[in-house]
Amino acid sequence: MTNEPTHSVGMRESALFDRNVIHEIQRKAREGIYDIRGFGAKRKVPHFDDLLLLGASVSRYPLEGYRERCNTAVTLGTRYAKNPIELDIPITIAGMSFGALSAQAKEALGRGATVVGTSTTTGDGGMTEEERGHSEKLVYQLLPSRYGMNPDDLRRADAIEVVIGQGAKPGGGGMLLGQKISDRVAEMRDLPKGIDQRSSCRHPDWTGPDDLEIKIGELREITDWRVPIYVKIAASRPYFDVALAVKSGADVVVLDGMEGGTAATQDVFIEHVGIPILSAIPEAVDALKDLGMHREVQLVVSGGIRTGADVAKALALGADAVSIGVAAMIALGDNAPEYQEEYEKLGSGAGFYDDWHEGRDPAGISTQDEELGKRFNAELGGRRLANYLRAMVLETQTLARACGKSDVRNLEPEDLVALTIEAAAMARVPLAGTKWIPGLDGKTE
C-alpha cells in the first residue's frame, strides 16, 4: 500500500501547482512553519554549465598536457598583511561551523585541505582544536554572533574573514536548532544546551562601510598586521559591495553566489534571495578594476562550484580563487549511497538529503550525535577530499592548457562563450558563434 499518486496520460499536472508545490502547501497547512533545510539552491539558474571554453587552435597555441607546466598557486592577502596566504591550488574550503558539522568532519576538512596545500575556514561557533590542529592554513571567521570569538584564536589564525553575508541568505542571520546543541557546542557558544541558537544578521559593533573600515583596523591592530583580512559578502549588489569592502581595507573579497550552501536556512531564502555567481563575478571584477585593485585585492568566489570546469570558468571571469562547501561535504561522504536505507527512514534518499539542520545525518557529518559522528572516519574523509581537490585541479589545468595558459589565472573572459542569451548577458561573454553580448548595446566589451 502506498500513498504515491498515480499518474497517467490525460492527467495534466499544473506547471504552477506541480506535485512539489502542492506537497509544500499541504505541509505548511499542517505544520504552520516555513521549510528550513540545508544544502544550497535547488532551482536551476544560469551557471557555469552555460559557458564554454574556447580551446586554442591557429590563433592561440595550446600547452602540452603532460609536459608543460601550468601553475595553480595563488597568494591571497598581498595588500596589507605581513604574512599573505600562499595556496598551492586556487580552491579553498568555505566556512562551515563546528555545530553544523561534527568535530570529525571539521578535522577531515583540515586534513584534506592541508594535503593539497590549501586553506580551510572556521564557521559560526568558533575554532576547534581539531580543525586548527589539522589545518595548516586556517581562516578564522568573525561573524555577527561572535560565538566563541576570542583574541587568542584571532592570533593563531592564518587569516581573518569578516563575514557580512552568505550567498544562501543575503541579509539573513544564522540558526542552529536546539537538537544540534550538544554540551560542547553550548559551551563554545556561551549558551544553554538544547535551545535554538540564532545568529544575528548584523554585526553588533559596527554598521556601514565607514565603521567596517575602523573594525578592520582594530583587527589588524590586535593581530599586529600579520594576517590578511578577508571580507565575505553575499552576491546581491556585488559592484557596490565589493567597492565598499575594498574601500574598507579588505585584503581579499570573498563573493558567495545564491547557489552557495548553508547548514540551516529557510527554503524561501535559499531559493529567492541573491543572484547567481555567474552574474556576480563580472560586477565584482568591474568594481575592482574601477578602483585599480583587480589582482591587488584578491577575489575568491563561491556558490555551486563542483568541477574543474567551474573553477576554470570562474577564474576566466576574473576570480583569483574559488571556495567550496557543499561539494566538499559530498566529497567527505555526505549523501553517500551506502546510507540509502537510512536516508529513506528520514524521508529522504541519497542524493536528496538536505535536512542538515536536524542533526540526524547518517553519514556522521552534519550532526553532533556522538554515535553518528563515530561512523565518520576523519582520516578517510580527509583523503577523499584531497582526492577530489586534486582531480578538480587536474581538470582546471587541462582546460587552462587547452586555452594556452601556463597559469590558471591567465584564463580570461576572451576564452569564454555562452550557450544561452541569459548567460551571455550575465557573464558578459559572447553567445557562442556570435559576437553578441546582450546588454552591452552592440559593444564587445
Next chain:
Amino acid sequence: MGTTEQTAEVVDLSETSIRELNQRLHDAADGGPQAWRITHPGGLHAIAAGINAPLEIDIDGHVGYYCVGMNKEANVRIHGSAGVGLAENIMSGTVIVDGDASQSAAATGRGGLVVVRGNAAARCGISMKGVNIVVEGNVGHLSAFMAQKGALVVCGDAGEALGDSIYETHIYVRGSVAELGADCIEKDFKEFHTAELTGLLAEAGVDADPADFKRYGSARELYNFNIDNADAY
C-alpha cells in the same frame, strides 16, 4: 586602578602611532613596563586593542572606536569618554570610563568588568557573553540585545527594547525602563542576585542600594521555535 607618573611608561599619541603603541603593549606580555599612561588620545580608534597581559593603563582623554577591544587581563582607566564598541569582546580585566560610552559598549564581552561613570548609548552589552557591565547613568535602546551571559547593572534609566531576545544575562535597573524587549520580563530577586548586584556595585565603586533596583531576565519563551510565538519575532 590608575598609575603614577613616576612609574608609568608614557606614550604621547600626538607623536606615536596607534600601530606602534599597540605593538609595544602587545610586546609587554613578554616583559617590559607594566604601567602605562597614554596621553593625547584625541579620539583615535583601537587604542590599546588586543592586550594580553595584566598591564595597568591610564588614558588621558577621549578615545575613539574599539578602545581596549578584546582585552585580556589589563586594567584600563579612560579619563574621558569612549567611542563605539568600547572594550568589545573583552575577555578579562577591568575597563573604567570616567565619561560616557557610545554605542555597543562591551559588545559580545566574554569576561571582565566594564564600568561607565556616565551614560552608555544604544546597544550597551549587545550579545554579551559573560562580561559584567555597570553603568552609573542611563543606557540607550536595545541594550543587552540577545545577551547571553554576565550581568548588566544600570543605575539610571534604560531605553526601549531592553533585553530584547535575551538569553541568560541578568539585568538590574534602578531607574525606569522605557520598554522591555521580546522575551524580557521583570523577575524576582533571589539571594544569589542580591549578592551578585551588591558585589558588582562594590567592585565598580558605585554607592547605590541594591534594594532600589529591579531585576530583568529571560522569560525563556523563545528558546525553541514555536509557531504560536510568531508574533513575538
